[in-house]
Each structure stands twice: as structure tokens, then as C-alpha cells.
Amino acid sequence: MAQLLTQTEIQEKVSGLSGWTVEGSKLKTTRTFKDFIQAIEFVNKLVEPSESAGHHPDIEISYNKVKIQLTTHDSGGLTPKDFHLAEVISQIN
Template structure:
């Protein structure tokens, strides 16, 4: 099981990610697209990177808005896995 990060480690990792915020035990970001099709196309681009590292985001879609939440459920909070996946997601257009 992945090891939980300390509060200091979480803040340090979060400072290197623009457009992401800490909400409780989750790392979250939201993106807005021109329409539903563009939002779904973005979500589909998340599949391969998430599968490649074996760590999957929680995703909410509301028409043209996509909210992504990361947490390591089996560890009960934020781990290095969450920040690694956030970095991958940040690179997707």
C-alpha cells in the first residue's frame, strides 16, 4: 500500500501544480470546455495514462465541465501516486 504524505509534503507537492487544489483528503481540478463533446474527448484522454500507472481519478462531468478528484482510497488520503497522476493529467489538452 502507498504511504500517506504528511501535510508538509502535500503542501510542497501542491505548490508545483497549477490549477489543482487540496480539498480535504483529495487533490482536485476542474476544466471547462466549449461543449459536452469536448469534455468527453478530454475524459477519454485520461484513460490511457491512468491505466498505465494503475491509479484512477474520480471524474464528474456536467455538460462542458469536468471535475477530477484524486485520492488513494486504500491508503485513506493523499500519496505520491495522486501527485504523479495529477502531473500526467496536467499535460493533457
């Protein structure tokens, strides 16, 4: 099980991520695309890095918007795994 981050560590890490916020025990972002097809193409690009990391985001799709939430469920909050995957996701267009 991954070690939970302290509130100080969480604030330090989220400050380095553009477009991400922390709400409770979740790291969140919303990406907006031209249309539904581009939104789905983006979600498909999340599969390989999520599988490689063994860490899977919660994803909500609403037409051209993709909401992503990260938390380490088995640890009960935010861990380095969440921030690592957020960094990877931030690089995907």
C-alpha cells in the first residue's frame, strides 16, 4: 500500500500541476475538447499510462468535457502515485 502524503506535501505537489485541484482526498482536473470524438480519443490515450502505472483514474465524460479524479483507494487518499499519473496525464494532448 502506498504511503499517504501530508497536507503540506499535497499542497507542494499540486502547486506544480497546472489545471489540477485538490478536493478532499481527490486530485481533479477537467479537460475540454472540440467535440465528443476528441474527448474519447483523449480518454483512449489514458489507457496505456494508467495500465503501466497500475493506477487508474476515475473518468467522467460529458460530450466534450472529460473530468478526471485521482486517489489511491487502497490507501484512502492521495499518494505519490496520484501525482505521478497526474504529471503523465498533463502531458497528453
